[in-house]
Amino acid sequence: MPNISEWRSHKFIIIxxxxxxxxxxxxxxxxxxxxxFPQKNWDDFIVLLPWIxxxxxxxxxxxxxxxxxxxxxxxxxxVRIVVAVTFMSFLTMAGSYLFRAFAMxxxxxxxxxxxxxxxxxxxxxxxxxxxxxxxxxxVLMIGDDENTQRIIAKIKxxxxxxxxxxxxQPNTPMEKINQHLRHADYVILCTNISKEKKSQIIYHxxxxxxxxxxxxxxxxxxxxxxxxxxxxxxMVMSVKPFGLTWDQTLIKRVFDVVVxxxxxxxxxxxLLIVSIVIKxxxxxGSIIYKQERYGKNNKPFTIFKFxxxxxxxxxxxxxxxxxxxxxxxxxxxxxxxxxxxxxxxQLFNVLKGDMSLVGPRPERGFFIxxxxxxxxxxxxxxxxxxxxxxxxxxxxxxxxxxxxxxxxDLYYIRNxxxxxxxxxxxxxxxxxxxxxxxxxxxxxxxxxxxxxxxKPENTIEI
Numbered sequence: 001m002p003n004i005s006e007w008r009s010h011k012f013i014i015i016x017x018x019x020x021x022x023x024x025x026x027x028x029x030x031x032x033x034x035x036x037f038p039q040k041n042w043d044d045f046i047v048l049l050p051w052i053x054x055x056x057x058x059x060x061x062x063x064x065x066x067x068x069x070x071x072x073x074x075x076x077x078x079v080r081i082v083v084a085v086t087f088m089s090f091l092t093m094a095g096s097y098l099f100r101a102f103a104m105x106x107x108x109x110x111x112x113x114x115x116x117x118x119x120x121x122x123x124x125x126x127x128x129x130x131x132x133x134x135x136x137x138x139v140l141m142i143g144d145d146e147n148t149q150r151i152i153a154k155i156k157x158x159x160x161x162x163x164x165x166x167x168x169q170p171n172t173p174m175e176k177i178n179q180h181l182r183h184a185d186y187v188i189l190c191t192n193i194s195k196e197k198k199s200q201i202i203y204h205x206x207x208x209x210x211x212x213x214x215x216x217x218x219x220x221x222x223x224x225x226x227x228x229x230x231x232x233x234x235m236v237m238s239v240k241p242f243g244l245t246w247d248q249t250l251i252k253r254v255f256d257v258v259v260x261x262x263x264x265x266x267x268x269x270x271l272l273i274v275s276i277v278i279k280x281x282x283x284x285g286s287i288i289y290k291q292e293r294y295g296k297n298n299k300p301f302t303i304f305k306f307x308x309x310x311x312x313x314x315x316x317x318x319x320x321x322x323x324x325x326x327x328x329x330x331x332x333x334x335x336x337x338x339x340x341x342x343x344x345x346q347l348f349n350v351l352k353g354d355m356s357l358v359g360p361r362p363e364r365g366f367f368i369x370x371x372x373x374x375x376x377x378x379x380x381x382x383x384x385x386x387x388x389x390x391x392x393x394x395x396x397x398x399x400x401x402x403x404x405x406x407x408x409d410l411y412y413i414r415n416x417x418x419x420x421x422x423x424x425x426x427x428x429x430x431x432x433x434x435x436x437x438x439x440x441x442x443x444x445x446x447x448x449x450x451x452x453x454x455k456p457e458n459t460i461e462i
Contacts, residue, residue: 014066014127015057021123022056022088023049025115029108041105048096048104055091059084062426065120074125079433081120087426089113140180141167142201143190147215150401151188170197178204189214218377221407224414242413243383251418252385256357260350267344274306274341281332285311288345293362296385301354303362304345308333340432346388358421359387360409371402381409384416391420394427 026045030037060066063084089109096104139155141148148167155165166180170193181187187205189198189212198214205212226237244252264271275287289307292300309328329337336342349355355362360381363371372378391412392405412420 010131011066015060017123017127018060018065018120019053019056021119022052022116025112025119026052026108028115029111032111033105033108041108044103048092051095052088052092055088059088059426062423063430065124075433077124078121080430081117081124083429085113085116085120088116137163137185138183139163139165139186139188140184141165141188141190142170142172142177143188143192143215144169145190145192147190151190151215170194174200174204177201181205181210182208184210186210187212191215191217216407218375218403218406218410221410221414222377222380224411241383242380244416248416248418252356252421253353255418255421256350259357260347264347264351270341271344274336274344277332278307278336281330282311292365293386294365294368294382295354295362296382298368298379298382300365301349301362303354304348306336306342306345308337308342343388350388354385356385356387358389358391358424359385360390360392360412362386375403375406377410378406380413381406384413389424389428389431391424394424394431 027037030041030045034041063080065080065084089112092104093106093109096106096109141152152165152167155163166184168177168180170190174197181201181204187201187210189201193201202212202214222239223237226239229236229238278285278287286307289305289309290302291305293303295301308330310330333342346355350357363381368378368382390409392400392408395408396405412424
């Protein structure tokens with residue numbers, strides 16, 4: 001497993017070759033289209049090339065085409081590449097159409113798109129084959145809370161055979177921790193380690209040039225983006241309120257109205273088709289499912305979704321989260337849930353101002369009360385408009401633990417920017433092709449809790 005400096009070198013090489021693949025695809029497209037490279041086309045191409053590479057670099061970064069490890073299946077790689085290349089080509093074609101200085105034959109862009117997909121897939125597969133031995137490594141896990149157990153379970157991935165996890169308790173003496181640290185590739189620190197000890201471990205890990213990962217406490221997330229405010233000769237941190245500034249709110253709202261309005265016009269035929277199919281399956285049932293959710297400042301509103309369950313699904317059970325084998329979900333419901341088509345009517349909620357395109361998912365009052373008792377910081381989610389998609393949706397799975405989703409939501413609010421919203425929207429296209437992010441919660445019979453013995457050390461060979 002490469003250390004930090006080696007990983008940066010690998011990342012630079014991957015991105016460089018990615019850009020060379022983009023360049024090679026366009027050169028190849030010109031030769032296929034014109035059996036050569038006409039001088040006029042060459043001159044136009046040279047003018048457009050920096051923008052093509054800049055667009056390519058942006059989407060390579062957004063879709064993390066440089067992030068390759070053994071957990072990536074061929075399907076994961078292909079989906080990321082196809083989506084990234086589609087957006088690259090769309091923007092290039094739009095620029096070529098709108099600005100005469102960037103004019104380029106559309107046939108060349110289409111051919112280059114096909115070449116890019118092929119070249120990038122071949123390059124990624126070659127890279128993964130050549131570096132296969134370097135992706136396995138030793139993980140030092142320090143902690144004894146539930147997060148420790150969950151992460152060890154996640155590291156036990158069938159495609160990570162050969163990885164060794166050394167689990168030690170937070171009360172292990174520093175001398176012994178340092179001994180283990182020297183032989184580790186990754187160091188993962190869980191939430192129940194004292195601040196002083198966490199600081200010491202990170203210092204020694206950085207000194208040894210190790211990859212360090214820290215699971216933040218919810219309190220630590222509150223301190224993000226805090227401003228330094230000196231009090232005489234003492235440094236204090238001014239913790240900024242949760243939520244967005246007035247200018248951020250205005251820009252976000254304008255973007256929401258323009259995009260949701262345009263999308264509703266474009267997808268109106270699709271909305272009609274889904275409505276007809278739902279009605280054909282159950283003529284007596286409603287097409288739209290309405291439910292009370294809570295938004296910004298805990299203001300209740302009615303959320304719209306395509307109905308994916310049988311009519312009156314919760315009459316007998318009350319509020320219950322759906323499971324992946326839930327018999328209340330209809331045949332059409334399974335499809336529209338898996339493809340996220342059931343969420344499309346929420347664009348009307350965005351247009352009305354109840355929701356935003358991006359934000360924490362809106363929750364029901366029953367679950368908010370329940371979760372607020374368990375997680376004191378849960379209420380911070382309601383300082384911004386809820387969203388159709390969010391940071392927790394692109395980073396986690398449908399079955400991700402509530403506390404982990406809360407971390408993602410709080411991180412989003414604390415680090416909000418317009419660019420972050422754009423990146424989340426672009427990454428949402430990847431989520432649509434990932435079954436693990438679209439399924440219901442795991443059924444109880446399939447849910448397994450992994451326990452780790454409370455011994456000073458546990459070594460797990462995977």
